Amino acid sequence: MGKPVLGILASGRGTNLQSIMDAIAEGQFSAEIGLVITDNPKAKALERAQMAGIANICVERKKFAKREVFEQSLIAELRKHHVEHIVLAGFMRILSPVFIREYKNHILNIHPALLPSFPGAHAHRDVLAYGVKISGCTVHFVDEGMDSGPIIIQAAVPVMDDDTEDTLAARVLKQEHIIYPRAIALYLDGKLKIEGRRVFIKE
Structure with a gap:
């Protein structure tokens, strides 16, 4: 039986893509990245994929x-590379119900806040504006809502009084690089069970 084939969708620097590639190289889980897709021709994620010898396309x-x-073009490319599981790594587009149904319960995303608080594209700005003392990141299954799918795991970080969006983002990103590979490993090992809104981790 072959390794599970992941399709990574990214729009920017590709640091979560790198953390996933590193996790595979270190043996944290067994998988193959079949394709990296970006919607941004200047995305550094493309360079990272090219350097690693991974198929990539904008x-x-x-x-x-x-x-x-x-x-439909995205789906065609994913099918061409035999992708079974979708990992969103900073992909800055909302996927339609049609796409999500194509890969129902097989799409993971990481969000830079503690969902269900502060969904959307400006989480760090919203966190600082609201004045919360704890932020973090969330790995969740993707459903048809905005950052509303069942939560797999989360990590918390403190919000400092002198934080800017950049300093908070950097602190959160360190945790993203830890929990995203961990969540992918649990998912691929069949240790996640979805019941309604809750995700149970089977030991």
Whole structure:
């Protein structure tokens, strides 16, 4: 039986992609990254994939008149590379119900806040504006809502009085690089059971 094949969707620097590649290299879990897709031709994630010898492609949203056609292109590329499981690593687009149903309960995402608080694209800004004392990150299954899928694991970090968005983001990112590979390992090992909104970890 072959290794599970992951498809990584990213839009930016690719640091979570790197943490996943490192985790595979270190034997934290057994998987193959079949394809890295970005929607941003300048994404450093493309460089990271190229340097690692991983198939990669940029599919720009602006080249498609409709989101449905854009997403069908994504799905076609994923199928071409035999991808079974989707890992969102800083992919800055909301996926439609059509895409999500195609990979139901097989899409993982990491969000830089303690969901269900502060969903959306500006989590660190919102955290600081609200004045909370604890923030963190969340790995969750992706459903048809905005950062609303069942939560797998979370990690907390303190919010300092002198934090900026950048300093808070850097502290949270360190935890992202720890918990995302851990969550992927649990998922691929079949140790996650979804019941309603709750995810149970089977030992």
